[in-house]
Amino acid sequence: MIRSYFFVATPADPQMIFSKRVVQVFTPRCPRETMPETNSKTYGSRLFHVKRVTSVFVVFITFKLLSLLLSLPGIFNEVTQNDAPPTHSEFIRSGDYKSMMKRAKDVVGGTKELDILRRNFERNGFVIVKPRFPEGVLEGAKEFTEKVYTTCISNPKPPKECVNFHQDRYTHNDGVKSLALDADVLAVLAALNGFKPYPFQTLNYPTTSKACTHSDYVHFAPHPRHLMCGVWVALQDIDPRSGPVFYYPGSHRKDFYSMQDFGLQPRQHHPHNYPKYQDIMEASMNISGLKRHTAILKKGEALIWTSNLVHGGPPPEVERLRRLSQVSHYFFEGADYNWAPVMSDVTEDKIIYYSEEQVKRKWHATDVNADERFAMSKFREGHCHDSSVPQGIAGPCDLPNRPPRVFSEILVHENFDGEVVM
Ligand SMILES: O=C(O)CCC(=O)C(=O)O
Numbered sequence: 451m452i453r454s455y456f457f458v459a460t461p462a463d464p465q466m467i468f469s470k471r472v473v474q475v476f477t478p479r480c481p482r483e484t485m486p487e488t489n490s491k492t493y494g495s496r497l498f499h500v501k502r503v504t505s506v507f508v509v510f511i512t513f514k515l516l517s518l519l520l521s522l523p524g525i526f527n528e529v530t531q532n533d534a535p536p537t538h539s540e541f542i543r544s545g546d547y548k549s550m551m552k553r554a555k556d557v558v559g560g561t562k563e564l565d566i567l568r569r570n571f572e573r574n575g576f577v578i579v580k581p582r583f584p585e586g587v588l589e590g591a592k593e594f595t596e597k598v599y600t601t602c603i604s605n606p607k608p609p610k611e612c613v614n615f616h617q618d619r620y621t622h623n624d625g626v627k628s629l630a631l632d633a634d635v636l637a638v639l640a641a642l643n644g645f646k647p648y649p650f651q652t653l654n655y656p657t658t659s660k661a662c663t664h665s666d667y668v669h670f671a672p673h674p675r676h677l678m679c680g681v682w683v684a685l686q687d688i689d690p691r692s693g694p695v696f697y698y699p700g701s702h703r704k705d706f707y708s709m710q711d712f713g714l715q716p717r718q719h720h721p722h723n724y725p726k727y728q729d730i731m732e733a734s735m736n737i738s739g740l741k742r743h744t745a746i747l748k749k750g751e752a753l754i755w756t757s758n759l760v761h762g763g764p765p766p767e768v769e770r771l772r773r774l775s776q777v778s779h780y781f782f783e784g785a786d787y788n789w790a791p792v793m794s795d796v797t798e799d800k801i802i803y804y805s806e807e808q809v810k811r812k813w814h815a816t817d818v819n820a821d822e823r824f825a826m827s828k829f830r831e832g833h834c835h836d837s838s839v840p841q842g843i844a845g846p847c848d849l850p851n852r853p854p855r856v857f858s859e860i861l862v863h864e865n866f867d868g869e870v871v872m
Pocket residue numbers: 653655658659660661666680682695761762763764775777
């Protein structure tokens with residue numbers, strides 16, 4: 451048997467890896483059930499896992515190198531992120547906002563209830579609401595999600611389109627589209643954020659996504675950084691054995707982390723880059739003292755989370771048990787810009803931005819057919835500072851305390867059976 455050593459460098463906050471330079475021992479990560487047994491001593495959580503013979507020396511040298519780099523003055527210049535609402539937002543003075551607030555109050559039961567909802571959202575980073583979805587809309591989205599199951603999961607010969615059959619099918623399916631554009635959902639999102647929401651992505655998961663620990667900020671990063679929400683709608687009563695979504699209330703108040711903040715290169719450069727980010731997020735949650743909750747929702751209930759809430763879809767107790775759901779992700783009009791950290795290369799000045807114009811065209815264009823809309827891109831390739839970033843606003847590359855890129859080379863992610871890299 452190969453003996454392994456686990457090293458950890460995570461106090462409550464991943465950023466402290468670099469400021470405290472702690473080296474401890476690690477435990478396995480998500481999904482716990484499928485991790486191989488290890489006889490190494492464990493404390494806290496696993497950050498990186500190195501095989502004995504080759505890696506002890508490499509780790510020693512690298513930490514020496516990191517310590518040296520970190521001790522140099524001015525290596526990491528602090529750049530203040532502007533998280534104050536943009537001054538150009540007029541939305542909350544509009545008639546549109548007033549009518550949305552009225553609707554949001556109707557959804558939750560009144561003015562006092564809406565205040566409580568807002569406070570909870572701010573404190574916990576999530577809320578659960580029951581929008582008044584028309585039954586036909588819920589059923590339409592449910593039927594489509596069942597179709598994803600029969601076409602792509604239970605089908606012994608799934609067709610090629612199963613690569614993304616669950617994603618962005620609002621282009622083809624009215625139920626999926628109407629659920630994401632539901633007026634009650636939009637009103638509650640506007641009430642919680644003070645900006646006008648618009649959906650930019652839908653995901654119809656018939657079973658658990660098996661997505662390991664992450665916050666959506668790593669995928670969809672707005673500026674100001676809280677201006678993105680996920681809305682997870684249960685399309686059936688959720689069975690606790692089906693791998694219900696987990697989340698850590700309060701985790702949104704920790705700093706916002708994307709791969710670059712851990713010295714990791716973009717996802718497309720290596721299949722393990724994103725899993726390494728997830729390893730660190732899992733490790734930081736395990737020792738954060740925050741409690742892990744699960745969303746065992748009733749049909750029609752919606753879990754709304756903010757961009758930085760840490761969450762995931764764990765492996766199920768019963769494989770392939772249906773967990774029919776639709777997640778819609780929203781940006782907000784009036785944000786300074788939106789970008790995709792997971793795909794961007796900040797050290798090479800290659801940034802992938804979401805184009806609000808292209809997103810809206812993909813959703814609403816009437817001069818093209820559904821297939822053409824599905825093929826449209828939402829992205830625009832750009833630079834750290836270009837016309838996407840307003841003057842005087844911190845850009846995607848201006849994050850503080852970014853560690854050197856070499857860090858991604860020394861982290862080791864161990865694949866496990868059935869791992870879904872997503
Ligand atoms: O439904 C799930 O399992 C989680 C999906 C998720 O993380 C997301 O859509 O942001």
